[in-house]
Amino acid sequence: MKIIIDNKIMxxxxxxxxxxxxDGEYKEKGEFSYLIYTNSEKERxxxxxxxxxxxxxxxxxxxSIMKFENGNFAAAQIPSPLGLQRLVTKTTQFELNQSAxxxxxxxxxxxxxxxxxxxxxxQMRLRWEAK
Numbered sequence: 001m002k003i004i005i006d007n008k009i010m011x012x013x014x015x016x017x018x019x020x021x022x023d024g025e026y027k028e029k030g031e032f033s034y035l036i037y038t039n040s041e042k043e044r045x046x047x048x049x050x051x052x053x054x055x056x057x058x059x060x061x062x063x064s065i066m067k068f069e070n071g072n073f074a075a076a077q078i079p080s081p082l083g084l085q086r087l088v089t090k091t092t093q094f095e096l097n098q099s100a101x102x103x104x105x106x107x108x109x110x111x112x113x114x115x116x117x118x119x120x121x122x123q124m125r126l127r128w129e130a131k
Contacts, residue, residue, distance in 0.1 A: 001026045003037050004127040026128055051096050067114040068105055073113045081129035088113050101128045112119055
């Protein structure tokens with residue numbers, strides 16, 4: 001399975017485009033689908049998703065976990081040089097198209113739910129294709 005992630009990131013008026021491709025595997029268990037791969041930093045990444053939510057677990061040290069729920073705030077814990085940061089995601093668009101093997105996700109990363117300004121805005125497109 002080929003996993004393709006395109007991410008458009010806007011932070012402090014700077015635009016960054018990230019493209020990542022990796023070999024991985026696709027599994028279904030219960031009501032969730034899973035994409036499992038190793039990223040460019042040699043960390044195992046598990047994407048667990050269904051029609052309503054996505055959870056991204058990166059097996060770094062310490063572990064990075066981000067959750068996304070359409071139209072809602074969700075928890076994120078991300079390692080940084082200052083230690084483990086506990087942040088919040090606010091998902092504004094979540095479109096899963098299983099037949100097209102694609103997930104579109106737009107979200108903001110916030111320091112807390114009441115924050116007036118996002119740390120960054122993301123527009124991500126996740127695809128998976130048989131090789």
